[in-house]
Amino acid sequence: MFRRRPDSNPATITVTVEGRTVPVPAGASAAAAVLIAGFSSIRETPVEGRERGPYCMMGICFDCLAEIDGVPNRQSCMVEARPGMRIRRQIRARQIEFGKG
Amino acid sequence: MKRYDAIVIGGGLVGSAIAYGLAREGLRAALIDEGDVAYRASRGNFGLVWVQSKGDGAPHYQRWTRRSADQWLALAAELFERTGISVGHERPGGIHLCLGETELEARHAMMERMRVQSGNLGFEYRMLDHHELADMLPGLGPSVIGGSWTPYDGHANPLNLLHALHTGFVDKGGRYIPNTTIGKANPAPGDFRIGTGEGEIGAPKVVLAAGLGNARLALLFGLSAPVKPQRGQILVTERAQHVLPMPTTTIRQTVEGGIMLGDSQEDVGFDTSQKPAVMQMIARRAVLSFPWLRELQIVRAWAALRVMPPDGLPIYDQSERFPGAFTANCHSGVTLAGAHANLFAPMVAAGALDPALDLFSAKRFDVSAAA
Numbered sequence: 001m002f003r004r005r006p007d008s009n010p011a012t013i014t015v016t017v018e019g020r021t022v023p024v025p026a027g028a029s030a031a032a033a034v035l036i037a038g039f040s041s042i043r044e045t046p047v048e049g050r051e052r053g054p055y056c057m058m059g060i061c062f063d064c065l066a067e068i069d070g071v072p073n074r075q076s077c078m079v080e081a082r083p084g085m086r087i088r089r090q091i092r093a094r095q096i097e098f099g100k101g
Numbered sequence: 102m103k104r105y106d107a108i109v110i111g112g113g114l115v116g117s118a119i120a121y122g123l124a125r126e127g128l129r130a131a132l133i134d135e136g137d138v139a140y141r142a143s144r145g146n147f148g149l150v151w152v153q154s155k156g157d158g159a160p161h162y163q164r165w166t167r168r169s170a171d172q173w174l175a176l177a178a179e180l181f182e183r184t185g186i187s188v189g190h191e192r193p194g195g196i197h198l199c200l201g202e203t204e205l206e207a208r209h210a211m212m213e214r215m216r217v218q219s220g221n222l223g224f225e226y227r228m229l230d231h232h233e234l235a236d237m238l239p240g241l242g243p244s245v246i247g248g249s250w251t252p253y254d255g256h257a258n259p260l261n262l263l264h265a266l267h268t269g270f271v272d273k274g275g276r277y278i279p280n281t282t283i284g285k286a287n288p289a290p291g292d293f294r295i296g297t298g299e300g301e302i303g304a305p306k307v308v309l310a311a312g313l314g315n316a317r318l319a320l321l322f323g324l325s326a327p328v329k330p331q332r333g334q335i336l337v338t339e340r341a342q343h344v345l346p347m348p349t350t351t352i353r354q355t356v357e358g359g360i361m362l363g364d365s366q367e368d369v370g371f372d373t374s375q376k377p378a379v380m381q382m383i384a385r386r387a388v389l390s391f392p393w394l395r396e397l398q399i400v401r402a403w404a405a406l407r408v409m410p411p412d413g414l415p416i417y418d419q420s421e422r423f424p425g426a427f428t429a430n431c432h433s434g435v436t437l438a439g440a441h442a443n444l445f446a447p448m449v450a451a452g453a454l455d456p457a458l459d460l461f462s463a464k465r466f467d468v469s470a471a472a
């Protein structure tokens with residue numbers, strides 16, 4: 001479904017998606033890394049727990065929400081992949097930590 | 102010319118609730134909506150069904166609001182049954198948070214005035230200190246020294262409400278006519294003709310519920326509705342674990358988990374732009390109330406215009422010059438939806454407003470009448 005343009009040949013970096021190590025082109029989004037890793041879903045909806053994955057890839061649909069480097073509910077399509085980035089499933093709603101703030 | 106029993110002008114929450122009520126009363130009704138050129142307060146509001154601060158010095162407004170909040174329970178259930186749309190209504194009571202002694206004293210004085218003014222109806226409220234509030238609201242900030250509580254308050258999803266009212270109206274045989282701006286009217290007592298995108302339509306009754314548009318429209322029907330815009334700004338956080346069991350005046354958690362923050366009242370005319378200074382003030386007060394909000398991302402923010410009569414109270418009238426023409430105007434389209442659908446619409450259907458609404462006439466703004 002997703003193929004790289006033949007003229008693009010960026011350097012490759014490595015991230016992890018759900019613990020799986022994935023090489024992705026430098027400059028790709030975290031959502032692209034999710035898709036390259038072969039995941040069609042990366043979150044569960046807050047109310048009904050349904051599976052959702054990257055869809056609009058432009059910051060509108062919020063279906064690509066993921067936990068990135070420990071921060072929940074990030075729009076992964078709007079975050080550039082960085083070497084060593086840890087991308088994990090966003091399971092339902094974000095938990096509140098009352099001790100913080 | 103297509104004829105109806107009633108024409109409602111304005112497809113926002115006020116007009117839709119009345120149109121839905123009229124259709125349910127068995128009237129053949131048309132609902133005329135403008136379009137995205139309109140200011141559409143109903144698309145931008147906060148979603149409280151709020152009682153506790155409405156009607157200080159105006160017991161008739163306190164009663165009307167209470168009656169509406171009572172009607173809400175039946176309306177929400179009926180809309181769900183009829184349309185399958187849940188409007189997310191809950192009535193767990195509500196709290197107003199006070200961030201200092203001055204605020205708390207002023208609040209207490211107002212709540213007590215409202216209790217006295219409520220007369221036989223009664224007004225159940227409690228002033229709560231920090232510790233009592235902290236037992237009810239997880240993670241309450243130390244800056245909140247107290248607050249007021251009543252059992253009457255609640256909240257709902259205003260967009261689902263609008264959707265359900267429109268769906269219910271059409272389901273009951275109502276005709277929805279969008280993208281129509283009323284240029285001029287051709288009124289005669291009991292005979293109103295309105296040009297629309299579907300040609301001219303006529304009815305013996307017309308209800309003006311066009312929000313800020315009523316200021317101009319009312320004059321065409323021998324009525325007056327001196328409403329002005331008041332801007333409010335809202336911030337919404339990412340969806341989070343459900344922690345708030347009830348809404349406060351300015352902070353509420355939706356069924357889906359997002360937390361809405363809204364705390365501004367600005368007189369800036371027809372300006373729907375957002376201002377960082379105001380957004381900052383809203384965020385600051387919210388974080389003082391609940392420090393854990395600091396960790397949450399804001400995912401949406403917008404500004405919208407309230408429909409504000411000079412004294413903040415609703416306006417309801419029937420035209421003396423053109424009987425059959427009614428106005429309905431308020432800034433509380435969500436809270437008053439229960440009253441509009443279940444109480445006001447039957448009055449319009451019967452052709453006369455209840456005397457309980459006399460005090461809401463725009464005649465109260467007529468200086469010569471008051472003198």
